[in-house]
Amino acid sequence: MTQHAASPTPAGQGRKLVVFVVGLAAVVVAMLCAFVLPSIHSGPHEVPVGVTGPQSATAAVSKALSGEKWEVTAYDDEKALTSAIEDRDVMGGIALSPDHVTAYTATAGGPQATAILTSTATALAEQQQVDVTVTDLKPFPEDDPKGAGFSSATLPMIFGGMIPAVALSRLFPGHSGLRLRLAGGISFALVAGFAVAALLQFGTGSLSGNYWITSLGISLGMTALSLTLLGLESLMGMAGFGLGAAVIMFLGNPLSGLASGPHWLPDGWATLGQLLPPGASGSLLRANAYFDGVGAGTAVLTLSCWVVFGLALCLIADRRGRRKATVENAAPAPRAQLV
Template identity: 45%
Template structure:
């Protein structure tokens, strides 16, 4: 009679579940709870005394919150915003200061700048101009913010389903790439044509989403192929617990705790969020680095799959040798 598999004590199970729940809470709540401006790049234009006065006022209001770059005039400030070199600008060339924002680049930063506009002129609030606004159908950017989780889940679910339902490794890779394309087309269609959260080229937006899903799913497939179920679980945990909360899609990378926002931009969800904003609202400006990050993850996933295939082939050869030795 087979002996029953030994099970861990109840207290150990409860402790493990509590630890997992705590990790989930920290991963998702901590970045939001500690969200505040940290060296957010801004442009500033105007006479030197006025610029110095504004810099001092901003440092007093939010110490270390903004990194200001002097520009010659308003046109140069607008260009820096459109090139995604700055989240906004302060123009002091006229009698009434003007604050330039770009809500499409980061609604949270635009909101903070709008609030600070009221403190920049003793006779009244400064004029606020949104240079790159969000779409009228989604003025708060809720669609893009909510789309972060489906991007991550799409890649994780695809990798998990393909490893369970498809036996051939090559067919898994083909399935992951095919799903990335169809998923990108479907999600972009919903966000752009139904919810109105995107602008610009539909195929461009769909391409960024497809790269994100493909980068995640191919990486997880490669980890599972090379290491096994543990690799799939580890990769999924990294994408869910680090990639999603640190993506900056709900605010901006510079709003996250120091260093973590930068780290999040080197993971697929963060790179996808920045690339989507750039492609959809800024004519592709600022999309180069995040697209390169996604491409690197995609290539890394293919390489991991290749290593997994080589390892599986080596195991098969070893098994055949052992069988031949036993037969002899």
């Protein structure tokens, strides 16, 4: 009976396995840090707020909100303060007078900032033994006063970009299906964007802005995600798609700041989150849904850059596919062997 000896491991295969295991472990740790660290260090970080009133009183507010957590700006009067809040120059403010304290908030801009400003104004009123009033200039809609629908919009927008990229790559594979994948990704983003906006605005009452503009904003975010993932898949296969999806889910999702606003994340993490499609999509949705588009410019520019990036990847993949097809067509056909 003949026994076959076990074939030795090819040279370099063991080293490749070690690199794979160590590299994958490093990626998992990095993704875990992206989830855990922002949560541990969450809280106000340079949140812009305004104050108006007598100089001594505004000094007291500035002292109460001192440190790196807040950026306090003094305004001449209450009208200037409320205008700054509506223009999103500040997230809220406190107006002081000898017999009254008023907290002006914008809950739709960040519920956590609203809560702290309200408690600060209440404490100041108790010290002065005067009445306190809280005026919410930009609240969530009455049908969804806590903004639950808005806060839960991140995953639908992310999956609205990821799912069509996966499905289209399977339905129309290869270079021949690239243009169909592009057309399908853009078409799906438009349809899904209007559907998601309709559900959130008319179904749950979570949004209160112009429906058409809000829908186009959601569609732009989905398009940015979808085209980027399609471009990565076209160039690198499913490895490229997996890399893009991991960045979006494990970095973009926790760093989007949709529920709290970006000022509630540490500075570096907040900046990174706003540069990724989920964060930019969330900021655009907030601006269109509650602030009449104020502050939407940066988010639109960021998402447009991602759209261009995805299209560029697809263009490179298209040219590479054409060159490959040309070489294959130009190659001489193998001669038939005579038996």
